[in-house]
Amino acid sequence: MKVAVALSGGVDSFTAALLLKGEGHQVVGLFMYVVDQGEMTSSPPYLRAKEAADLLGVPLYALDLRRPFEGLIVEPFLREYMRGRTPNPCILCNEQVKFGLLMEEGLRLGAQFFATGHYVRKEERGGRFVLLRGRDRARDQSYFLWRLTQRHLSRALFPLGGLTKAEVRGLAAEAGYTASRES
Numbered sequence: 001m002k003v004a005v006a007l008s009g010g011v012d013s014f015t016a017a018l019l020l021k022g023e024g025h026q027v028v029g030l031f032m033y034v035v036d037q038g039e040m041t042s043s044p045p046y047l048r049a050k051e052a053a054d055l056l057g058v059p060l061y062a063l064d065l066r067r068p069f070e071g072l073i074v075e076p077f078l079r080e081y082m083r084g085r086t087p088n089p090c091i092l093c094n095e096q097v098k099f100g101l102l103m104e105e106g107l108r109l110g111a112q113f114f115a116t117g118h119y120v121r122k123e124e125r126g127g128r129f130v131l132l133r134g135r136d137r138a139r140d141q142s143y144f145l146w147r148l149t150q151r152h153l154s155r156a157l158f159p160l161g162g163l164t165k166a167e168v169r170g171l172a173a174e175a176g177y178t179a180s181r182e183s
Contacts, residue, residue, distance in 0.1 A: 004106025
C-alpha cells in the first residue's frame with residue numbers, strides 16, 4: 001500500500017515513516033514549506049526532511065504552501081487576536097493545511113493513506129472513526145486534531161499513537177537518525 005507521510009525532518013515524522021516502511025508500505029515523504037526562510041530547497045527545515053527521506057530511502061516531494069498558510073492560518077489568527085481572542089493556529093493548520101492541502105497532494109500522487117507523526121490513536125467504532133489519546137499522555141495531540149472529518153480520518157494513519165516519545169527516539173536512533181530539532 002502506498003502511504004504519503006508528512007515529513008518535517010523531526011524525529012516523530014521520521015519514525016512514523018520508518019515504521020510504515022518496516023511494515024512493507026511504499027512510503028513517500030511530503031514536506032510543507034510554510035514560513036519563508038530563503039530558498040525552499042536550501043532552508044534548514046527542508047534539509048532536515050531531505051536527510052530523513054534519504055536515510056529512509058524514500059522520495060521527498062516539497063510543497064511551497066507559504067501563500068495558502070498565510071491566508072488560511074496566519075491572517076485568521078491575527079484577526080482573532082486583534083479582537084481579543086486567543087486562537088490556536090495549530091488546530092486550523094492540521095485541518096486545512098496538513099490534512100487538507102498536504103493530504104490531497106499525497107492522494108494525488110497515488111497514496112491510499114496519509115500519515116503523520118502525531119501521538120494519537122484512531123479506531124473504528126460503529127462504522128465511524130474516532131480519535132483517541134495517544135499512549136504517551138504527556139505527548140497526546142488529539143486536541144490538535146479535533147476538527148478532522150470522517151473523510152480525513154478514513155485516510156489517516158497515526159503510527160506513533162501506541163508509542164512513547166522515548167520509544168520513538170530509540171527507534172530513530174537504532175535507524176541511525178538523530179534530528180537536530182524535535183518535531
